[in-house]
Amino acid sequence: MMELLGEFKTTAWSVVMAVLPLAVLFLLFQIFLLKLPRSDVRKILTGTAIAAAGLFLFLAGVAIGFMPYGTAIGEALGALPQKWLLLPAGLFLGFATTWGEPAVRILADQVDDASNGSIRRSMVLYAICIGVSVMVGIGFLRIGYGISLLHLLIPGYALIVIIMWFSDSRFVAIAIDAGGVATGPLANTFLLALALGASAAMGNQDPLVHGFGLVALIAMAPILSLMTLGLLIRWKEFRKETRNA
Template identity: 45%
Template sequence: MNYLSISENIDTVFMDVVQALLPLVVFFLIMQALSLKLPKNYVINLFKGLFITFIGLVLFFQGVNIAFFPAGQNIGAICATIEQTWIIIPFGFALGFLTTYAEPAVRVLSDQIETSSNGYIRGTLVLYALSFAVGVSVSIGMIKIIYGFSFVPIIALGYILVLILIHLSDPDFIGIAFDSGGLATGPMSVTFLMAFGVGVADTMVGRDPLLDGFGMVAFIFLTPILTMLAIGIMFKMKKKEIYYDS
């Protein structure tokens, strides 16, 4: 088992965060000079917020690297030693649900959707739906690892279904659905759940971590899209009922 100290590789994390934030800062400064002309106090407060964001991201990603990634891999390795391998499937669902429930990006999305829709689309509905969707995707990933089938047909079928549901779903949910897929594959899910899958495949007899351990993120991206489009269909039907009743 590989355990990292708190400060190990923090210089790499530091530079990664600098590279992520620096283009935004440069873009803001250019816009400020050319057209925004925001008050000095506003700019000072903005840079204070950027500094806090910078420190928070460094601490967050370092915490993910030293805690979630090794924890996910070690949990996966332990689960792979269980004789009743089917237990990994519901266990994977629970991990996927809880990890997405704790994902900051998903919570931001849920709040933004509720605010933008004036409460018409509840944030809790989005949060629980995406958590359930990721739980299902991790379960599918565990089935893939246990039985060793290819995930390409499932992905292809999934996107065909996405194209069909786009035409059936409420237009308000199409953009939300695809954003949900991207945000569900955030730092929590990618580091913890992918490490969990690799740990299972690396320990299970007859499985190759390169062939069987990867591909779960593709499921995690797909299932939230399908879930939100399905919810969009229900909202579309609800709108029709309200229209006919009126």
Template identity: 40%
Template sequence: MQGFKEVFKEVSLAILPITAAVIALQVLLVRLPLELFVRFLIGAGMVFFGLALFLQGVKVGLLPMGEAVGGELPKRGSMPFLLFFAFVLGFAVTVAEPDVRVLALQVDVVSGGLVGRQTLILTVAAGLALFVALAMLRIVLRVPIAWLYGVSYLAIILLSFATPAAFVPIAFDSGGVTTGPVTVPFILALGLGTAAVMGGRSSFADGFGLVGLASIGPVLGVMLLGMLFG
């Protein structure tokens, strides 16, 4: 129960300021239709309680499970086994990410169906999953993460000149939406769990940076998708 109180406090600090700001704008300046304003208040309440339950679920379920899985996979002693399941888990959590689905819906609507929802979701999920597997490989092989960042962002810069202009901003937004409330806790927990069981490793040094690295995958994936559609 104590943990749930802390979650409610965190959600209150996140939701109440924006709610208060909108209420102030409604009273002092904007004066939107009453029906729309009431719907906003109801929606804010649903977001508050839904987010509180979601974050509690992350703390009691996703984080422990991610660390447990990350700790068990390297013990199997098979690199292909580790990389395969890192890819599968990365793909699965991205497909479940609400932010990715919101972006896919918006792109589908704006493009008039040219880029379908499922096409974009699967592209983003595959890109992130590939880089989650690459991040696990980096931990095992002790490759400096700065090298991977340098090579990956160089590839992004080069591809941005060949990708149709309309797809470049979508690609960068695709990387941003993968840093959502489902993907981030699981990827971090997976990395920390993997680093913790590797002998002589620092969970602090090896377990972090995975989210930033993984988010590069969707950017590259959507740029390649743009070149295909273009």
């Protein structure tokens, strides 16, 4: 019970330190620049309090449930004699975790709104989820077979630089932002805990070397998948223009 209360206290302090500076900054702008009506200020502060409460509940749930749960699953997967099973497990868990990532859904909604529906929300969401799914599967295989992280990151980012020159410029900008939102609280807790648990279960691996690094692969995944989607769309438009010429 005391451990649970200590976790609540640590989480509450983290939320205060995250939200309080933003609230103070808003009040300073309100006093010196914005001069919004009191009703608007009341709504903003009420929304901030609700967001802080929701953030506290989410982070507390992640710390109490997701991280131990992820570590336990990772240890069970790492103990399997068939290391290739890490690939399908990573594909499924990577897709499911990204599907539930709040920041990914917010980005997909913003892209749909900003493009007036020309870049659909579902298209962005599926592209990010599939990209992260594939990269988490590869990341789990890396842990299972002791592959160096550099052997994945260097070719991956080299491929990104190449695709960037040929992809649709709209998707290049979206992809760069997607690399940040994909590494949200679920990826940084549940998936990272999975990787650390799997690496620790191997017995002959240093979790600091093989367990960490998965988030770097996750950050690279949506950049690759969305730029590839932009490349396919640009190729489709080029074929259409050539056919009509």
